[in-house]
Each structure stands twice: as structure tokens, then as C-alpha cells.
Amino acid sequence: MLQSRQLTFSYSPTKRFSFPDIRCNDREAVLILGKSGSGKTTLLHLLALLLQPESGSVTIDQTDLTQLSVSQTAAFRAGHVGIIYQKPHFVSSLSVMDNLLMANYLAKKPQDKNRARELATHLGFADHLHKRTNQMSQGEQQRVSIARAVMNKPGVILADEPTSSLDDVNCARVVALLREQSEQIGASLVVVTHDQRLKDEFSNQVIL
Numbered sequence: 001m002l003q004s005r006q007l008t009f010s011y012s013p014t015k016r017f018s019f020p021d022i023r024c025n026d027r028e029a030v031l032i033l034g035k036s037g038s039g040k041t042t043l044l045h046l047l048a049l050l051l052q053p054e055s056g057s058v059t060i061d062q063t064d065l066t067q068l069s070v071s072q073t074a075a076f077r078a079g080h081v082g083i084i085y086q087k088p089h090f091v092s093s094l095s096v097m098d099n100l101l102m103a104n105y106l107a108k109k110p111q112d113k114n115r116a117r118e119l120a121t122h123l124g125f126a127d128h129l130h131k132r133t134n135q136m137s138q139g140e141q142q143r144v145s146i147a148r149a150v151m152n153k154p155g156v157i158l159a160d161e162p163t164s165s166l167d168d169v170n171c172a173r174v175v176a177l178l179r180e181q182s183e184q185i186g187a188s189l190v191v192v193t194h195d196q197r198l199k200d201e202f203s204n205q206v207i208l
């Protein structure tokens, strides 16, 4: 479960944000819509405590992240939060398999090759596990990103514009995979986007 309360953040005295509260229960999904520059990525980074809010709180599975030290936050995030970034970034010198196992490593968990293979089969890239990520298409990379985000069965999945560079077929596929994976592991799913195609896919919506 994820809950934010009265989050505010400033990049500068003239660039100040005051965000609506976000609540997303286990197995639920919330879509945060807003036009370019409305602060969607900023909010997502605050929810993951990649940015420190000026005020307000973020609670994930009963832990108030704003009360943790920087290192405690990093450890908590690695184990409990799966993030799908706008542009997937991988370690380009490693194989797809090793990029997936990196999620285990960062969370200080045993490397789970079986789960990586299972996810790769389910998400349709089992034949690419030995490849480098830059040898895959954008749609394939996005699916690897989803797999990496759910490797540790996190309580919360945060996705930043997961579909903006995808065609309609891959867009629908990625949304279905995100929902299915989050339901399977009982996670809260938060998607931020300006992609109007997603509007009808989520009943819980917040507009920035």
C-alpha cells in the first residue's frame, strides 16, 4: 500500500509544487495524468524518495520513508519499490539476464535465475536473455524493464510514461503486463503519463 500526504517540492523559489495526496491499496492501480511539465516525474520521484520532499510524507507498507536515513531509504527502495523509468536504463555491458539479477543484488537478495527465466518467458523475451539490452527493440526493453521492476516482488510499482514511445499494440500489451504483474504479486501500481490512450484503462485517476 502506498500513501502520500501533502507533498511539496521546490526546484527553485519560482518552481514550487504542491501535489494532491495519492493513495493506492494493494492490487489497485492509480493513473496520474498531466501535461508536459506538470510535475508527473517529480511526483513519481518523490513517491520513490529519489527526491526528498520539502514537506509531507510517503508511506509504503506501513513505513514512512521520509523518516528513514538516505541509506535506509535506498535499501527500502531496492527491496520494496519497482521503478519503470521513462527511458529504460540498463547496464549496457551486462546481459539481459544479469540486468534482471542486478535487482536481486541491489536488494541484497539471493540471485533468482528461475524467477528471471519465468518472467522472461511470460513477458516474451526468453530468447533474448543472453543478449545485451541495446540489442533489443524499445518495446522489448520496456518489457525487460517491467520484469526487472517485479523481480523482488515489490509492494509498490511506479511507472513513468511506460507507453509514450510505443505503438498501440505494444501500448496495450505493456498496460496489460503491468496490471497483471502487479495483481499477481499483490502490489500497488502507480502510472504517470500524458498518454491519453491510458485514460480508459484505469478507473482511479489523479489529474495534475
Ligand SMILES: Nc1ncnc2c1ncn2[C@@H]1O[C@H](COP(=O)(O)OP(=O)(O)OP(=O)(O)O)[C@@H](O)[C@H]1O
Residues within 6 Å of the ligand: 011, 015, 034, 035, 036, 037, 038, 039, 040, 041, 042, 043, 194
Ligand atoms: N532538476 C530540475 N531543476 C529545475 N527544474 C526542473 C528540474 N527537473 C524538472 N524541472 C522542472 O519542473 C517541471 C516539472 O518537471 P517534470 O519532469 O516533473 O514534469 P513532467 O510532467 O514529468 O513532464 P514530461 O511529461 O514532459 O516528462 C518542469 O517545468 C521542469 O522544467
